[in-house]
Every structure is written in structure tokens, then in C-alpha cells.
Amino acid sequence: MAEWAGPEGFTTRRDSIVAEPVVGGRYESVMVSDTDGIEYRSAGVFREIAEPERLVFTWGDPTGDGAADRESVITVTFADIGDGKTTMTFHLLAPGPLSPEDGAAAGWGQSLDRLPRVL
Structure with a gap:
């Protein structure tokens, strides 16, 4: 995950990745801006794990309180x-409209563009 997660210009700290990959389990990670060193924490909960077809998890709620106005739901199907060969479909359900300034859509796109390089 550290090799591909995060948008261009950010590095995911390998020592920050914590995951309990079971339904109801939490994960968290920290991305660091390569230009100014600011850290951005992300966390969420695994909602569904159906190997090898489907993974559903929340994303973006670093407080861990589950507030719907801060977390998106990510569904990945294989x-x-x-x-x-495998086809992967990525779906992000945001708590509101995404704007270009938000960066979430672009960041996920850049992360997924890097994924094949590490597979």
C-alpha cells in the first residue's frame, strides 16, 4: 500500500499503515506532502470483505466517529x-458533491494509476 496509495506529490508512511482486515475492523494511514511535510491521516472501517470478488470500506474519517458528513464509502469489485487477468472496478460514494478543489477523485485516480507498477 505504501508504494501506491496517495496522490502524486505525497508519500504514504509505511510505519503508519495499520489494518484489521475483517468486517468491522479499522484501518488507518498517514500521507505526507512531499513539498511541505504536512501529514494527512485517513481512517475507516471494513464493511464487507467477500474474497476474491468485493471489498467495501469507509474512507476519510480520521476521527473514527463515523460521521457521515466526513466519510466516503469505497466499493472495489474484481x-x-x-x-x-482481472478487471477492477472502483466506486467512491462521497458524502456530498466532489469538486476539482477537493482532490479526492484526482488523488484516488493517481493512486490507482500507480497500482499496476507495484503488482
Whole structure:
């Protein structure tokens, strides 16, 4: 995760990644801006784990209080398309409209663009 998570210009601190990958389990990580060193904490809860087809988790609520106005729900599905290849579908349900200034959509896109390099 440290090799691919986070938008361009950020590094996910390897020592910050904590995860309990069971339904109801929490995860957290810290991204650090490469330009100014500011840290951004993210946390969430695993809502569904259906190996190997589906993963659902909340994202973006570093307080851990589950406030719906701060957390998005991420659903990732995987489908075997043969020849050792898999299609991944990523869906982000935000608590409100995403704007270009928000950076969430661009950040996730940049993270997912880097993922194939580490697989």
C-alpha cells in the first residue's frame, strides 16, 4: 500500500499503515506532502470483505466517529476475465458533491494509476 496509495506529490508512511482486515475492523494511514511535510491521516472501517470478488470500506474519517458528513464509502469489485487477468472496478460514494478543489477523485485516480507498477 505504501508504494501506491496517495496522490502524486505525497508519500504514504509505511510505519503508519495499520489494518484489521475483517468486517468491522479499522484501518488507518498517514500521507505526507512531499513539498511541505504536512501529514494527512485517513481512517475507516471494513464493511464487507467477500474474497476474491468485493471489498467495501469507509474512507476519510480520521476521527473514527463515523460521521457521515466526513466519510466516503469505497466499493472495489474484481472480476476474473481469463488468461490470468482481472478487471477492477472502483466506486467512491462521497458524502456530498466532489469538486476539482477537493482532490479526492484526482488523488484516488493517481493512486490507482500507480497500482499496476507495484503488482
